[in-house]
Amino acid sequence: MGLEIESRPSDSPFVEAVWRSRSRGVDRMTSVAATTWDLVVCEQRGRIMVTVQGPESAASRAPVPEEAAFVGITFALGTSMPHLPIGGLVNGAVDIPDATRRTFWLKGSAWRLPDYDNAEAFVRRLVREEVLVSDPLVADVLRGAPPDLSARTVQRRFLAATGFTRGAVERIHRAREAAHLLHAGIPALDVVHRLGYFDQPHLARSLSRFIGRTATQLRTRDPAEPMSLTYKT
Structure with missing residues (x-):
């Protein structure tokens, strides 16, 4: 019962992870804040749906389609599809039309549905045909390497x-790391010191906003309402 999840890293610089899941007896989830975006293929009772799921600035409760199977590609921070500006996708999603069991329509062309094992080949074609691009400045900024540009341009x-903004990305990343540490049993006070929170109330506010769970709740699993720390639906 719940969401059966499997995920793997990717050797593609454009991809953060590839995941798949199946819903059984669960109708909602806690969708945590995420700076990345996903292309998701959903199969439910013979119907195929393809969605671009945007980044999320805060935690929210989301419905889970009943008895459905998903395959998702989580794209690396800084990647985007220029014909779907990333700013317009934050806290939203775009359904891709004309999906069949084999293909879907994207930017004027038919594309074979990606699966868990061939996601990188699919992404290589996206890059080759300039449907997917990446701005290397993002990685430089997060590494602390100052680009030779004005602060406003950066x-x-x-x-x-x-x-x-860079600050929002760092706050979301820190909250997600805190959730992982708490879920692993690290005491809240240790998480405060390790991740640079001011105090435990500061950590609690961050968890409430970005994760949608308290520190106590993160130490246990609630199969009736799973949480999307490494995947989305």
Whole structure:
């Protein structure tokens, strides 16, 4: 019962992870804040749906289609599809039309549905045909390597490539790391010191906003309402 999840890393610089899941006896989930975006293929009772799921600035409760199977590609931070500007996808999604059991329609062309094992080949074609692009400035900024550009230009390009400011990205990443640590049994006070929160109330506010769970709740699993720390539906 719940969501059966499997995920793997990718050797593609354009992809953060590839995942698949199946819903059984669960109708909702906690969707945590995420700076990345996903292409998701859903099969439910013979019907195929393809969706571009945008980044999320805060935690929310989301419905889960009943008895459905999903395959998702989580794209690396800084990647985008220029014909679907990332800023317009934050806290939203776009359904891709004309999906069949084999193909779907994207930017004027038919594409074979990606699966868990061939996701990288699918992404290579996206890049080759310039449907998917990446701004290397994002990685440089997050590494602390100052680009030879004005601060205003850096801010503008970072926001255009990610949909977020650098500060928002760092706050979301820190909250997700805190959730992983708490889920692994690390005491809350240790998490505060390790990740640079001011105090436990500061950590609690961050968890409430970005994760949708308290520190106590993160130490247990609730199969009736799973949480999307490594995947989305």
